[in-house]
Amino acid sequence: MTNKRKVIGAKRDKDGNITGVLLEGNVNFISSEKAHEMAKKGIVDLVAVETKNNKYIRTRPDGEKGNNLDEMADD
Numbered sequence: 168m169t170n171k172r173k174v175i176g177a178k179r180d181k182d183g184n185i186t187g188v189l190l191e192g193n194v195n196f197i198s199s200e201k202a203h204e205m206a207k208k209g210i211v212d213l214v215a216v217e218t219k220n221n222k223y224i225r226t227r228p229d230g231e232k233g234n235n236l237d238e239m240a241d242d
Contacts, residue, residue, distance in 0.1 A: 171209065171210060171211055171212040172190045172191060172192075172205070172210060172211045172212065173190065173191040173211075173212055174188045174189065174190060174191075174202075174211065174212060174213060174226065174236070174239070175189050175190065175191050175239070176188065176189030176196070176239050176240075176241075177189070177236040177237075177239040177240040178196055178240055178241065179237075179240040183237075185199050185223070185224065185236045185237070185240060186198065186199055187199055187202070188202045188211075188213070188224070188236065188239075190211065199223065199224055200222070202224050203215045203222050203223065203224050206224055212226075212227065213225065213226060213227070214226070214227055224236070
């Protein structure tokens with residue numbers, strides 16, 4: 168069992184990029200940048216990914232489509 172905060176929602180910009188996530192127990196979204204930092208510290212149940220030019224967040228791979236950030240985001 169994990170003590171990490173669970174992500175229950177996501178939002179995206181007009182280009183389809185994830186810009187924020189909603190954590191269980193929160194009423195406001197936090198930015199994807201803040202979520203990235205929290206993931207690096209092990210506070211949220213996300214994976215912090217860093218490439219040469221970008222930082223982003225992902226859900227943990229588990230074979231389930233419904234809990235992916237793209238699926239959680241409202242259009």
